[in-house]
Amino acid sequence: MKIEGETIKQIANKSFQAVFRTTTETPGFIHLVFRKKELTPYEFRSIMIDLKKELSKLSVSKFNKKLSYHWLVRFDQQVTTPFHVDNAADQSILMLGYEPSAIKSELHIADYYTYANKAFEAPEDYFNNFSPVFKDNEDVLLPFISKLKLVNMNNYFILIINNSSPKPDVDTLGVFHKALIINKDLNKSRIVNSMVLNVVQKDQVTEDEQRENSFLNTNLISK
Template sequence: MKTQEINIKPLAKQCFKKVFRTTTEAPGFMHLVFDKKQLTPYQFRSIMIDLKKELSALNVSKFNKKLSYHWLVRFDQQVNTPFHVDNAADQSILLLGYEPSDIESELQLADYHKYANKAYNTQEDYFNRFTPIFKEDDALLKPFTSKIKSYDNTHYSIVIINNSNPKSNLETLGLFHKAVILNKDLSKSRIVNSMVLNVVSTDEITEDEKKESIFLNSTVISK
C-alpha cells in the first residue's frame, strides 16, 4: 500500500493484522511504499524502528510477548537467493527496507503452510521434514507465491514478513521469501535495510536501544 501520511500507529495495526497471522486467510506479509521526496535514508530507518516498537506493543497486547532485534544491518547486494526463512528464533518477523534504486528486482513470498495443506496428507508430514531453505523444485510453490516489485528509483518501501518456522506451539504462521535480481549492474547500488525481530518473553533483557542507535547513525553498508 502507498502511504500519503506517515502515521505509525494505524500503519502498524494494519501490518499486525496481515503479518502476525494465525490462519492462512491472512497473507503473512505487508508492503508499504513511501514517496522519496518525503524521506532521507535516516528518516526511513527511523520509520522501521518506530514500526518495530509499535508492532512489539501490539504483540505484547495479543500474545504477551515482545519483539527484540536478532539483527539490524544495511547491505548493498545484487544476489539471487533460494526460498528460505532467515536464521533467527523459531518465531520471528523480518522487515526489509528498500532504498530507491535503479536495479530491477523482485521479492517472492511463498506460503509454505498452504503448500503443506495441498501437497501432504497432514501439515505435520511436511513440517517434520521442513528445512530453512526450500530444497525441492520451486515450481511446487508457484501456486502459493506472491511477487513484489522491490525496486523503484522514486520510492522507499518496506516489506514486513512473518519469518517463523513451523512449530506446533507457535502463535503465528510464517512464509518463505527469495530475492530475484532482474538486471544486475554492479556499477549501481541496491541498498536494503534488514531487520530481524525475535519474539521473546517480556521479561527478557535486551540491548535494543543500543542496536537502534548504531543502525540509525552508522554509515557502514555491508556487501
Template sequence: MEVKNETIKQLAEKSFNTVFRTTTEAPGFMHLVFSEELTPYQFRCILTDLKKELSALTVSKFNKKLDYHWLVRFDQQENTPFHVDNAADQSILMLGYEPSEIKSELQIADYHAYAETYKTPEDYYSTFSPVFKAEDDLLKPFTSKISTANKNKYSIVILNNSSPKPNVDTLGVFHKARILNKDLSKSRIVNSMVLNVVEADKITEYEIKENRFLNNNLISK
C-alpha cells in the same frame, strides 16, 4: 499499500494481523510504499519506530515482544532460494528498500498452504528445512511477487519469518530475492531487520543496536 498520511502506529495496526497471522487466510506479509521524500536516516527511523509499534501490539495480543536478532544495511545484488532467515522459531523480518535503479522482486511463498497439499500438514512440517530444496514450481500456486525496486520511492516489506514449530503462535512464509537487471556499478541498498518474538519480561539491550543502526552509515556488501 501506498502510504499517504498514516501515522507509524496506524501502519503497524494495518500490518499486524496480516503479518502475525494465525491462519492461511492472511498472506503473512505487508508491503508499504512511501510516496513522500525521505532521507536514508529518516527511513531508518521509520523502521525502528515501526518495530516499536509492532512490539507493543505483540505484547497486547500474545504477551510477548519483539527483540532485535539483527539490523543491518547492505548493498547486494544476489538471487536467493526460498528460505526463512536464521532466527528464533518465531520471528518477523522487515526489509527496507531504498530507491534504486536495479530492478528486483521479492517472492513470498506460503509454505503452510503448500503443506496442506500433503496427506497431513505435519508430514511436511516434520521434514521442514529453512531452505526449500525441492523444485520452486511446487510453491508456484502459493507464491506472491512484489516489485522491490523503485528509483524514486522507499518501501518496506514486513513478513512472518517463523518456522513451523509447536511453540510458535503465528504462521511463517518463505521468501526469495530475484535481481532482474544486475549492474554492480549501481547500488541496491536494503535495510534488513530480523525481530525475534520473545517473552515480554525478557531483558533486552535494544538501544545500543538501534543507535548504531540509526547513526552509522556503514553499508555491508
C-alpha cells in the same frame, strides 16, 4: 500499500493483522510504499524502528511477547536467493527496508502453510521435516507465490514478513521469501536495511536501544 498520511500506529495495526497471522486467511506479509521526496535515508530508518516498537506493543497485547533484534544491518545486495526463512528464533519477523535503486529486483513470498495443506494428505509430514531453505522444485510452490516488484527510483519500500518456522510453540504462521535480481549491475547500489526480530518473553533483557542508535547513525554498508 501506499503510505499517504497514515500514522505509524495506523501502519503498524494494518501490518500486525497481515503479518502476525494465526490462519492462512491473511498473507503473512505486507508491502509498504513511501515516496522518496518526503524522506531522507535517516528518516526512513527511523520509520522502521518506530514500526518495530509499535509492532512489539501489539505483540505484547496479543501474545504477551515482545520483539527484540536478532540483527539490524544495512547491506548492498545483488544476489538471487532460494526460497527460505532467515536464520533466527523459531518465531520471528523480518523487516526489509529498500532504498531507491535502479537495480530491477523482485521479492517473492511463498505461503508454505497453504502449500502443505494443499499438497500433503497430512501437512504435519511436511512441517515435521521442514527445512529453512526450500530444496525441492520451486514449481510446486507456484500457486502459493506472491511477486512484489521493488524497482523504483522514486520510492522507498518496507516489506514486513512472518519469518517463523512451523514449530509447536510458535503462535503465528510463517512464509518463505526469495530475492530475485533481474538486472545485476555492480556499478550501482541496491541498499537494503534489514531487521530480524525475534519474538521473545516480554521480561527478557535486551540491548535494543543501543543497537537502534547505531543503526540510525551509521554510514556503514555491509557486502
